[in-house]
Amino acid sequence: MESNSSINYLKVTVPESAQDTRIRKYLLKHYRSVVRSKESVHRAFERHEITVNGCPVEETRRLQKGDIVEVKYDKSIEEANKMKIIPIRVCYEDEHFAVVWKPSGQNFGLFERAIHFNTALKDLEGNRQKVWCINEIQKAASGLIIVAKTEAIRNILLNQYNNNQIQTTMRILCHGYVPTTVMSELFKPDPNKQTEKTEGITPDQILKRIHIVSQTPSNNAQYISKLDVELCTPILSSQLRKLFYFYSDHPIIGNSTFTRPLKTNRDKGLCAALIAVAFNHPVDLNKRIVVEQQEPTKFGVICEREARSHQNKLDREAEEIQKSGLLSLDLEQRKKGQLLAYMLGQKEFCGLVYKITNDCLIPRTSSETLVQAAVAAAKSINSESIHVIDVGTGCGNLLISILDQIPRAMGVGVDISDAALSVAKENASRLLSEQRQPRATWRIQDMTSLNDQNAYDILVCNPPYLDFDKAKKSKEQMMALQQEPTEALFANDHGYQWYHVLSKVAPSVVKDHGYVILECGKGMMEKVSAIWSDWQQIAVYKDAQGWDRCLVLQMRQVA
Numbered sequence: 001m002e003s004n005s006s007i008n009y010l011k012v013t014v015p016e017s018a019q020d021t022r023i024r025k026y027l028l029k030h031y032r033s034v035v036r037s038k039e040s041v042h043r044a045f046e047r048h049e050i051t052v053n054g055c056p057v058e059e060t061r062r063l064q065k066g067d068i069v070e071v072k073y074d075k076s077i078e079e080a081n082k083m084k085i086i087p088i089r090v091c092y093e094d095e096h097f098a099v100v101w102k103p104s105g106q107n108f109g110l111f112e113r114a115i116h117f118n119t120a121l122k123d124l125e126g127n128r129q130k131v132w133c134i135n136e137i138q139k140a141a142s143g144l145i146i147v148a149k150t151e152a153i154r155n156i157l158l159n160q161y162n163n164n165q166i167q168t169t170m171r172i173l174c175h176g177y178v179p180t181t182v183m184s185e186l187f188k189p190d191p192n193k194q195t196e197k198t199e200g201i202t203p204d205q206i207l208k209r210i211h212i213v214s215q216t217p218s219n220n221a222q223y224i225s226k227l228d229v230e231l232c233t234p235i236l237s238s239q240l241r242k243l244f245y246f247y248s249d250h251p252i253i254g255n256s257t258f259t260r261p262l263k264t265n266r267d268k269g270l271c272a273a274l275i276a277v278a279f280n281h282p283v284d285l286n287k288r289i290v291v292e293q294q295e296p297t298k299f300g301v302i303c304e305r306e307a308r309s310h311q312n313k314l315d316r317e318a319e320e321i322q323k324s325g326l327l328s329l330d331l332e333q334r335k336k337g338q339l340l341a342y343m344l345g346q347k348e349f350c351g352l353v354y355k356i357t358n359d360c361l362i363p364r365t366s367s368e369t370l371v372q373a374a375v376a377a378a379k380s381i382n383s384e385s386i387h388v389i390d391v392g393t394g395c396g397n398l399l400i401s402i403l404d405q406i407p408r409a410m411g412v413g414v415d416i417s418d419a420a421l422s423v424a425k426e427n428a429s430r431l432l433s434e435q436r437q438p439r440a441t442w443r444i445q446d447m448t449s450l451n452d453q454n455a456y457d458i459l460v461c462n463p464p465y466l467d468f469d470k471a472k473k474s475k476e477q478m479m480a481l482q483q484e485p486t487e488a489l490f491a492n493d494h495g496y497q498w499y500h501v502l503s504k505v506a507p508s509v510v511k512d513h514g515y516v517i518l519e520c521g522k523g524m525m526e527k528v529s530a531i532w533s534d535w536q537q538i539a540v541y542k543d544a545q546g547w548d549r550c551l552v553l554q555m556r557q558v559a
Contacts, residue, residue: 010071024059143274156282167278173271174250177223187247350401359419360395366543369550396424462519463498
């Protein structure tokens with residue numbers, strides 16, 4: 001077996017062990033390094049590159065002992081066919097150089113070979129000459145690449161590039177509302193983000209200037225800012241991403257390192273594209289080369305989708321505001337980021353409208369799974385009355401909704417906030433049909449001090465489970481969360497603090513065969529189950545987004 005740069009050559013005598021074997025199967029089994037793949041060997045047969053005893057054959061030919069199989073597999077044809085299907089858009093070309101467009105998702109090394117196939121000069125024998133890419137663009141990004149066709153032109157263009165004489169403009173999409181183009185105001189070192197990865201980053205050595213193209217309202221990022229940034233050259237793409245990621249509040253949208261994805265955007269790429277280059281012609285020095293291209297289609301799609309979703313949300317909220325009787329003047333508070341539920345002073349949960357204030361956590365639709373679980377658990381409890389305790393009751397939405405759907409149930413709501421309990425009492429008196437005595441009672445109490453011995457059939461709890469260190473990485477999320485009571489949101493031990501505490505308290509307050517129903521954060525179910533391993537896991541409920549949200553446990557029987 002021999003191989004040169006373009007031909008794989010094989011000549012072999014068929015042994016007795018291969019008698020009556022089809023030639024295609026024989027080659028793929030014993031000489032795949034030569035014929036590469038099923039598809040490649042099929043094409044080699046079509047090109048008559050495979051012979052038996054000097055004659056081209058079909059791939060179904062059965063071999064006989066002593067047959068001479070010869071393969072002259074032309075790799076260059078395969079390479080050419082591969083290069084032909086790689087999309088290369090030539091935006092400018094003359095005998096000295098070309099400017100081509102690289103789409104996102106295309107490996108640069110492979111794309112560079114395709115550039116050679118499509119733009120290289122040929123010698124008198126038809127062989128393609130070497131070409132040189134002056135700038136690189138990472139796989140996830142798209143944009144213009146300058147290609148020199150001779151080494152002399154390469155040296156001239158590379159000198160321009162390395163001496164910051166080629167003007168390059170990159171269009172990017174960033175999280176948030178970029179308020180200024182003054183780099184000293186936009187980029188400021190954050191001591192909390194300083195690591196070895198941020199060393200050597202100086203804004204004015206990465207960017208020359210910034211232009212704000214547009215700013216689109218977004219439900220996921222508050223705003224999406226579309227910027228044109230003129231880059232200093234030479235530059236690594238990672239330096240630009242690090243600059244926006246570590247030195248500003250506006251990371252570039254993407255799934256690459258030092259970027260932040262947009263929740264609604266499933267695209268795996270990077271929202272960055274080199275859309276313009278300008279430089280002096282390397283031969284005709286009086287000629288200025290300017291190549292400009294439109295931004296990738298996905299940039300407009302992302303912005304249009306976010307704007308549409310944002311407007312739909314505003315329309316829904318405007319309808320709610322109108323129904324509530326708020327003045328249009330109050331919309332200014334909404335524009336400043338005030339959560340709608342606090343503006344309205346109410347929130348619907350399980351079909352009931354609850355009063356809420358800033359002292360209470362806003363009820364989430366995902367928490368309705370706890371009510372569903374409690375109603376299901378109650379069906380297995382054979383008793384005239386069911387006693388429920390809601391730990392960390394807030395505005396009372398869990399307990400009141402459970403009592404509303406289980407007429408034979410009575411309950412206790414506990415919380416450390418007197419203000420929250422006042423709201424819960426008001427909600428109970430309005431939403432629960434009271435008989436001679438109230439079905440719900442309320443008391444100020446810390447979770448650690450629960451001491452009602454074997455008093456409850458069902459314990460429900462939506463404990464604080466957010467990890468502050470993780471949440472603070474998202475400025476948009478923190479701006480919303482800061483409006484809600486901190487003690488109802490955050491927990492130590494990466495969010496698991498109160499699951500541990502409650503697991504120690506619950507055995508004494510829940511009856512034999514009683515139930516504990518817990519809400520769990522995204523991705524926390526497995527570890528919460530491990531914390532409660534002494535209890536029997538009865539069910540897991542998913543929320544509307546498909547996340548495991550509610551864990552139902554039952555006290556194990558003691559043998």
